[in-house]
Amino acid sequence: MQAKAFLLGAVLLVFGAISLMALREVGYLGIWQSGLANWGAFQVLVDLVIACALICIWMVSDARQRGTNPWPFVALTLVFGVFGPLLYLLFRLRQDHSASLSAT
Template structure:
């Protein structure tokens, strides 16, 4: 799973940098608001990001960690915030749940 997340983040990051280089940050938003179809996709992505922030917040609260840095990152950088959470914060949760015998062999 972690390898897939790394590959997705790298590929999407490369594509995002290329798009930003081509049209700039403002150009990305102009394209996303250019017509009703683009507006629907942009709104759908905003709704999805807000839902993901809710899941991250619930997960962080359950672990006693602050959720707001991940929310700010998601609001500023879109899915990169959630991808960063899954890559950097979520793995600690899974390691903590592993039995002692499994963590010794990992």
């Protein structure tokens, strides 16, 4: 549990730092405009949108099985991309850890 949480936290921090640098340089709309700059960038943008949509479908299904509300994480994904799934995975680990502690 701790190794997974550490790895997810590290990814979240590094990606968060990269995202803050991008936001500071080009702004939120500038990030989206970069994805429309040429066909190569557009392909990456579409790829990320498809991947995030598939992840949202998985999050909704997984959260329903666990009795958790997935919609805050889906909303985060729609606005901030991969931050939603990363936070969901951290939340899920914490939820699993709490359940294992209460079972003992």
